Amino acid sequence: MMAVVIHNACLLPIDDVMSVREDGWVHVEGDAIAAVGTGPAPCPDGAEMIDAGGDVVMPGLVNPHAHLPMTLFRGLGEDVDDRLFRYVLPMERKFVTPEMVRVGTLLGAYESIEGGVTTIADMYYFEAEVGRALDEAGLRGVVGQTIADFDPPDHKTVDDGFRLVDDLAAAFAGHPRILASIAPHAPYSTDVPVMARVARWADANPGVPVQIHLAEMDSEMEWCRKHHGLRPVAVVEKAGLLRPGLIAAHCLYVDDGEIERMARADVRVAHNARSNAKAGRGIAPVEAMRAAGIPVGIGTDGPMSGNTLDLFSQFGPVSMFQKLLGHSRKPMPAREVIRMATLEGARVLGLDHRIGSLVPGKKADLIRIDLSAPRTQPIYDVYATLIFAAMPSDVRDVMVDGRWIMRERQVQTLERKRVLRDAGQIAATFKAEMARIDGAG
Amino acid sequence: MMAVVIHNACLLPIDDVMSVREDGWVHVEGDAIAAVGTGPAPCPDGAEMIDAGGDVVMPGLVNPHAHLPMTLFRGLGEDVDDRLFRYVLPMERKFVTPEMVRVGTLLGAYESIEGGVTTIADMYYFEAEVGRALDEAGLRGVVGQTIADFDPPDHKTVDDGFRLVDDLAAAFAGHPRILASIAPHAPYSTDVPVMARVARWADANPGVPVQIHLAEMDSEMEWCRKHHGLRPVAVVEKAGLLRPGLIAAHCLYVDDGEIERMARADVRVAHNARSNAKAGRGIAPVEAMRAAGIPVGIGTDGPMSGNTLDLFSQFGPVSMFQKLLGHSRKPMPAREVIRMATLEGARVLGLDHRIGSLVPGKKADLIRIDLSAPRTQPIYDVYATLIFAAMPSDVRDVMVDGRWIMRERQVQTLERKRVLRDAGQIAATFKAEMARIDGAG
Structure with a gap:
């Protein structure tokens, strides 16, 4: 040895x-x-x-929320207000294949390694490819197969989605570094019956982390109000998914009562400071969530939203945003940020017994x-x-x-030239498609 | 040639x-x-x-607001709430000497060069040392001798301060890269009669930039209200210093009317996003100021406040903060940030006829x-x-x-080992003093 x-x-x-x-x-x-x-x-x-x-x-740093394959979309349509509907969704439908997922993940993995990230929780499509690519890179990963009811690139029906999850769990059972996960997309895109089914699936598969986007944006608030007369946290609660170990990404729009219920339910939060701010959405109440006992990790979100996969570019914003919220120099001191980026991030993923601190046996x-x-x-x-x-x-x-x-x-694990060449080829396809879309008006 | x-x-x-x-x-x-x-x-x-x-x-990138010698204080007392009165002011009084200024400036200059900054506007004490160090580094600089009435390290009286300014202007007259500047500290520390004298001095010395801290913090608002029944911009206006070419750093607390008056007076602004946010002070209304026609550059502030002297670590915050203010992805698009960091920053310093864009003759x-x-x-x-x-x-x-x-x-211009060694020696003195202060309770 x-x-x-x-x-x-x-x-x-x-x-x-x-x-x-x-x-x-x-x-x-x-x-x-x-x-x-x-x-x-x-x-x-x-x-x-x-x-x-x-x-x-x-x-090593722990990134509890990413969409690695989206590294290929980094900076695409950056300043275009309707970029989601103009470029992203049509292009995801057209171009997201197992090969695109593999190539994008390897590019993201390369950047993550160079930035000192050793564990990444991902949620995207064709997630088994993400798992294989992270394995090749030598990284540790929690790979979340997305389940959504908006006809995403890799499953036509929710049944198909659950089949992908089962296959993923089987593929990585017992793997020393790659842990399968199930990822209902968000309250507005994975409705209550589907979230309830995810909760039952999670009951039957203990130890499999559940990842979701939660309380992230105005349109989500509006959708939940309109369809359920509730706020997002309550919608997830209604579906029985506000449960121990749930990894909730974003959580911008959570009030004190919701924070209290999330803490009691042992929910964990992945905070994505740059992504939230770049979209002009707001600042998550990280200090309040941590004060209530909710573990909060520092995520990057996908590089289309946050642009990088290293945590160093998140550290400043994570600290500054809480100081801005608190109108004081005191909130979120430096050591707390490093704690979130390591041991607390590991706890968010349910991996703090194995990683996150330098302790014999870990x-x-x-x-x-x-x-x-x-x-x-x-x-x-x-x-x-x-x-x-x-x-x-x-x-x-x-x-x-x-x-x-x-x-x-x-x-040591990936060949830089090959990773860049493969990514460049796919990016060229994307550029041609953008030109086509722009040409078509 | x-x-x-x-x-x-x-x-x-x-x-x-x-x-x-x-x-x-x-x-x-x-x-x-x-x-x-x-x-x-x-x-x-x-x-x-x-x-x-x-x-x-x-x-090259233009940094319109820095305190280079303070690089030696980078990260000192970072999370200590009363660090200004506990450490900084006593230590500045005790340790700020021409040698400390020289060593700190060289360290800051080294970092600036490595980060692609080619022009820096500085304001500190013993500013002729800053000018000489920037000259040695091969950088372009606007070096502002601070004038203040709080008994700062290099002048006992305001008369002494003006003598330093005269000496500085004489020392760098005709220099191809170093431009002398006068820097009344702030409305609360350079009272109206002194600011009025600065205005007269500036009238007599056309082409010498005037730098000031303005509308930066709550305590300044309170001081101006208490002593003048006015807001900071009005205090500066009352002193006759709201004049063409004034370089005002920060400008967080400026309302629409003040922005209008600043624009009419041809005042320019140095925005220091990280410094303002790290202190929990707030977000300057950069979009509104630029919309009114005020040139706004991207400053770093001193590394005690903003921690780095490169503009790259400011770019994200500059853009994100305006998006947060505007609750939209649209404000402050990427190309505007780069414009501010180059040509607009040069305009803030009154140097846009010489630098800031790649144009024949510049x-x-x-x-x-x-x-x-x-x-x-x-x-x-x-x-x-x-x-x-x-x-x-x-x-x-x-x-x-x-x-x-x-x-x-x-x-090419500075020896890395020497710069780090000299800085390390002074930092060791500072650490000993911190231990002494902490030991004394």
């Missing part, structure tokens, strides 16, 4: 007090963390010894970050540096499940 | 329609742009020919940006990519006044 000892690190184990352990070390055996400490490091026989030279070593998902650039100096509080000055390009090494998937900025 | 031709570029000249010129070239002679075009490039005798390989070539301040990373692909709209996906580390080459100050990510 391969052993690795990383020493002379600024270790951030992510414990209760968010301690910073200078001259720290972590000892990895096989796929797991064997020990962590400070001072002289152990030198087990045959272990790879790595001097981190004072670099930060911390748990899986060895960790990253090394070089903060020696003039841009990140001096350092008075390493958490502040990580939140407001560090960038994906500062991530140097990435390990998942005890395996190095990036060393010295070189991704 | 040295000639450089950069060809095969994705050229963003920053013209009226924000055109994107594929297969573009720019021809530099000496310190100026001789010609720009597309297709086959000229090959003047002895010119350095550079194949940009499809990289973006655009004007000074050759330009940058080359490599957008080939998986993180920035695919590209449907290069402005969207620059705003929401590009990072400082994507900047490859930087030219100021016809001189390369960064080539292939290597800063």
